[in-house]
Amino acid sequence: MEEKKLRWAGRNSAKDQLRASIWSALQESGSGIGKIWDSIPNFVGTEAAAEKLSQLPIWQKAKVIKSNPDSPHIPVRYRALRDGKLLYMPVPELAKAFPFVLLDPAKLTQQGVPFEEAAHKDGALKYGQRVQFTEMLPMDLLVVGCVAVSRNGGRTGKGGGFADLELGIFREVGILPAHANLVTTVHDLQIVDDGLLTLQTHDSPLDWIVTPNEVIETCTSHPRPTGVYWDSILPEQYEAIPFLRTLREQLEAK
DSSP states (O other): OTTTTOTTTTSOHHHHHHHHHHHHHHHHHTOEESOOTTSOOEETTHHHHHHHHHTSHHHHHOSEEEEOOSGGGHHHHHHHHHTTOEEEEEOGGGOSSSOEEEEOHHHHHHHTOOHHHHTSHHHHHHHSEEEOGGGOOOOSEEEOOOSEEETTSOEEOSSSOHHHHHHHHHHHHTOSOTTOEEEEEOOGGGEEOGGGSOOOTTOOOOSEEEOSSOEEEOOOOOOOOOSOOGGGOOHHHHHHSTTHHHHHHHHHTO
8 A cells, every 4th residue: 555655545544445455456357447546447348337327217317417537437428428418527636716517419519529539538628618516507417436336325436535525515506406316337346345335424325336247226225415514624625626615615605
């Protein structure tokens, strides 16, 4: 662990070890692609997982989808655009003055932008419309990046807390309706025993997990957070996310 110099290590030693075991398994099995450690890992079978997700009724009914910007979800973003969905993608680690971009497949077609290009992170940032949280439409389906997941809806990312922060803000500003589904696509090796991922108060559980070989409805009973747990935000997150202090002031002034 120390040799890898993982960026977010040290906040939760049990989760640090769990992430390391997943990254090691993907690396040693040859199932990972590209940079595996300290990332939401890309994996062999992303297209198959995205195809399975696109066949689910929750996907087919969705009109507005949010996807994280990581490499394993390029096929998910491509299918969202291909299927005519409005697509939101966050700026990596929310590190810009604007937190999200909106990709409208109709506008991309008018501009002659191939969906394959817009589905990549750099293409999305280049062609997407910059939006603030308060300008976003309510979302029907949200795809989050995960390092490890459990069948009861537990999840962990890289350890930076960005997904839970996003989801908390969505709830605060009223764009995460009750019918919205939280989903991910991962490799089968990323599924772990329920006991290894304890859900905490601020954690948003997954509703669906899709792998290249399996579709899992978690039927989670874990209560949804009601908003942002500001006390859990670390000083370095305020430093790294330009708009966070202002957004907190705006929300708490309501």
